[in-house]
Amino acid sequence: MSGHIAPVRQPLITGHKTYHQITEDICRPTETAPSLSWVITFIISVICLGLFAFSVAWTIWVGIGSWNLNRTINWGWDITNFVWWVGIGHAGTLISAILLLFRQKWRTGVNRAAEAMTIFAVMCAGQFPLIHMGRLWLAIFIFPYPNTRGPLWVNFNSPLLWDVFAISTYFTVSLLFWYAGLVPDLATVRDRAVGLRKKIYGIFSFGWNGSAKHWQRWESLSLILAGLATPLVLSVHTIVSFDFATSVIPGWHTTIFPPYFVAGAIFSGFAMVLTLMLIARKVLHLEDYITIEHIESMNKVILLTGSIVGVAYLTELFIAWYSGYIYEQFAFLNRVLGPYYWSYIGMMLCNVISPQIFWSKRLRTSLFWTFFMSIFINIGMWFERFVIIATTLARDYLPSSWSYYVPTWVEICIFIGTLGLFFTLFLIFTRVAPVVAIAEIKSILKTAGDQYIGPNAVAHAHGHTSKVVHHGKTVAPEVNDLQAGGTVDIDGEKDKPLD
Amino acid sequence: MATIKIERDGAAGAVPHHNSSTVVAGRDILFGLYDDEVKLLDAVKAANADHLDIDDVYTPFPVHGLDPLLGLEESRLHIAGFIFGTIGCLFGFGFMTWVFTRDWPIIFGGKPYWSVPAFIPITFELTVLFASVGMVTVFYIINGLGPGAAPRRLHDRITDDKFCIAFDVTDMSGEGVDQLRDYFDRTGVETVHRKMVPA
Numbered sequence: 001m002s003g004h005i006a007p008v009r010q011p012l013i014t015g016h017k018t019y020h021q022i023t024e025d026i027c028r029p030t031e032t033a034p035s036l037s038w039v040i041t042f043i044i045s046v047i048c049l050g051l052f053a054f055s056v057a058w059t060i061w062v063g064i065g066s067w068n069l070n071r072t073i074n075w076g077w078d079i080t081n082f083v084w085w086v087g088i089g090h091a092g093t094l095i096s097a098i099l100l101l102f103r104q105k106w107r108t109g110v111n112r113a114a115e116a117m118t119i120f121a122v123m124c125a126g127q128f129p130l131i132h133m134g135r136l137w138l139a140i141f142i143f144p145y146p147n148t149r150g151p152l153w154v155n156f157n158s159p160l161l162w163d164v165f166a167i168s169t170y171f172t173v174s175l176l177f178w179y180a181g182l183v184p185d186l187a188t189v190r191d192r193a194v195g196l197r198k199k200i201y202g203i204f205s206f207g208w209n210g211s212a213k214h215w216q217r218w219e220s221l222s223l224i225l226a227g228l229a230t231p232l233v234l235s236v237h238t239i240v241s242f243d244f245a246t247s248v249i250p251g252w253h254t255t256i257f258p259p260y261f262v263a264g265a266i267f268s269g270f271a272m273v274l275t276l277m278l279i280a281r282k283v284l285h286l287e288d289y290i291t292i293e294h295i296e297s298m299n300k301v302i303l304l305t306g307s308i309v310g311v312a313y314l315t316e317l318f319i320a321w322y323s324g325y326i327y328e329q330f331a332f333l334n335r336v337l338g339p340y341y342w343s344y345i346g347m348m349l350c351n352v353i354s355p356q357i358f359w360s361k362r363l364r365t366s367l368f369w370t371f372f373m374s375i376f377i378n379i380g381m382w383f384e385r386f387v388i389i390a391t392t393l394a395r396d397y398l399p400s401s402w403s404y405y406v407p408t409w410v411e412i413c414i415f416i417g418t419l420g421l422f423f424t425l426f427l428i429f430t431r432v433a434p435v436v437a438i439a440e441i442k443s444i445l446k447t448a449g450d451q452y453i454g455p456n457a458v459a460h461a462h463g464h465t466s467k468v469v470h471h472g473k474t475v476a477p478e479v480n481d482l483q484a485g486g487t488v489d490i491d492g493e494k495d496k497p498l499d
Numbered sequence: 500m501a502t503i504k505i506e507r508d509g510a511a512g513a514v515p516h517h518n519s520s521t522v523v524a525g526r527d528i529l530f531g532l533y534d535d536e537v538k539l540l541d542a543v544k545a546a547n548a549d550h551l552d553i554d555d556v557y558t559p560f561p562v563h564g565l566d567p568l569l570g571l572e573e574s575r576l577h578i579a580g581f582i583f584g585t586i587g588c589l590f591g592f593g594f595m596t597w598v599f600t601r602d603w604p605i606i607f608g609g610k611p612y613w614s615v616p617a618f619i620p621i622t623f624e625l626t627v628l629f630a631s632v633g634m635v636t637v638f639y640i641i642n643g644l645g646p647g648a649a650p651r652r653l654h655d656r657i658t659d660d661k662f663c664i665a666f667d668v669t670d671m672s673g674e675g676v677d678q679l680r681d682y683f684d685r686t687g688v689e690t691v692h693r694k695m696v697p698a
Binding site: 018019020023144150151152153155156157158159161162165166169172173176177180183184187188190191192202203204206207208209210211212213214215216217218219220221224225228229231232235239242439440442443 | 555556557558559560561562565566569571573574576577580584594595598599602603605607608610614617618620621623624625627628630631632634635638639641642643644645646647648649650651652653655656657658659660663
């Protein structure tokens with residue numbers, strides 16, 4: 001099964017796991033009572049979610065005037081947060097789709113959680129344009145449906161409408177992709193459950209039974225969805241950047257925006273994945289599945305995308321100067337040295353300078369520094385969006401309308417509220433579904449398990465085959481000494497009722 | 500020696516009685532569980548050599564190399580994806596064209612009514628949307644999967660760590676079943692089970 005494995009490859013599954021141990025380890029969080037830390041975090045998240053409901057209700061009741069937007073700065077925290085969340089929502093599909101096409105095995109440890117994160121982040125992102133509409137109940141107007149007003153159609157030439165299509169498509173495809181991957185794993189949970197739990201998981205696992213033909217189609221589906229999702233993920237943030245780039249605002253209408261936004265999105269998405277996974281691996285005891293090798297791989301992506309973003313920042317400045325266009329030059333001078341200079345410093349510090357520490361292998365394999373940097377990058381990427389939006393708008397063509405913007409408590413509470421929404425959904429997810437893709441982890445065990453490769457390898461994926469045949473039916477596990485603790489003799493389950 | 504366990508399946512309750520017309524509904528399935536995919540592949544090869552008619556193989560994860568041994572043709576899902584994608588592409592572009600040239604032409608920013616470049620993003624998104632939704636729908640339908648679907652499920656450990664080869668022995672003679680039992684023994688099976696399942 002294994003083929004040739006390059007000696008540089010480090011094991012991605014440690015602890016000499018058997019297939020059954022993998023099932024046990026990953027299903028356990030869904031089968032045990034939540035820990036105290038989970039409960040406390042969940043309560044805090046739900047309180048924040050309540051804050052979200054309250055502040056959104058306040059916005060709608062009082063009107064958009066409860067925000068500090070003004071004639072000059074008509075996009076503030078709302079669109080900053082929208083772009084920030086959409087960006088975070090890019091890592092999941094990148095990990096699951098692009099890394100699948102590149103056959104990167106380390107994706108299997110983190111893809112499930114990253115995809116869930118994507119879906120929840122896009123849900124959070126979607127709140128902001130909807131709330132910003134003011135009359136939330138008319139949000140359906142953004143879709144071109146036959147109506148009694150003409151029918152009056154939406155403007156298909158508008159990047160804002162492209163955004164509607166891009167984000168709703170992205171959400172739908174991510175959800176389908178995520179759920180298709182989840183079905184076999186929910187079936188695993190179902191087959192371990194009893195009573196009501198079995199019934200519930202029976203419904204959600206769609207009757208999956210692991211038939212060879214189903215697996216074949218499942219793999220085909222995954223691959224094609226990955227092929228479709230790869231250009232999709234690039235298109236979504238490209239289109240988000242079009243919201244700015246197709247305008248005629250100096251500082252916004254730059255051709256570098258699409259690639260720069262996409263790189264930034266991957267950058268921030270990976271940072272959020274790392275934040276969540278570092279906590280999840282600790283709390284859910286998944287250290288054997290989300291190894292330092294995974295973390296290092298993600299840190300390399302962060303280093304790459306952070307540097308791309310850094311080059312983009314500098315290119316913007318250079319092109320502004322080189323263009324010879326005074327308004328563009330002023331916009332960027334203002335961005336660096338204007339009233340919001342502090343956010344530019346924050347952005348440069350968090351996004352460009354600090355990730356360079358990951359050139360050091362010691363630091364990019366350090367859990368502390370990784371966690372620290374992941375938070376830092378989340379903040380930095382928020383600053384980036386704020387820099388682009390607020391600083392540009394604060395100093396427009398007409399000096400008489402120059403202004404300064406600070407958010408009101410309502411805007412701050414809505415943002416904190418979306419964090420509440422995000423973490424509430426994520427925490428529920430960790431309790432009800434396997435956080436690591438069980439079937440996919442099993443399928444890489446023999447090429448990435450530490451009993452097969454790496455310095456501690458004691459077995460070879462091929463080694464045991466002939467031996468077992470000689471022994472007939474006798475259970476001859478590939479690594480006897482290792483499996484002593486983990487093998488469960490199936491005959492021991494004779495009395496278990498089967499469906 | 501693996502003991503053959505006779506199991507009842509749900510309400511059907513009929514004790515499997517091979518080669519008997521008393522079994523009214525359901526199929527009588529004899530299946531062996533292996534603990535490793537390499538053994539499974541070897542066993543499937545052995546079954547092919549013996550010209551045994553495997554009903555189905557169930558595994559906890561996709562086992563590569565199994566499809567050709569079982570004679571499974573390559574999935575044609577991608578064709579469905581292409582067709583749906585084409586529909587989405589034509590629908591998106593055609594709809595925008597119809598709206599802006601026939602139904603309600605509006606000039607935006609002095610551009611032509613039929614402003615093709617501006618239609619590209621939505622056309623692309625709808626292509627992807629239709630292809631994905633269509634393909635996933637087809638996937639669930641052809642597999643007979645969905646909320647409340649109850650395809651044949653033989654053993655709870657198949658979604659965990661056991662690799663299953665199943666034979667339909669409903670219309671098989673006692674010698675045929677003995678031959679299968681020998682085959683399982685020979686190929687290093689862990690346990691052999693027998694179960695009535697709904698047809």
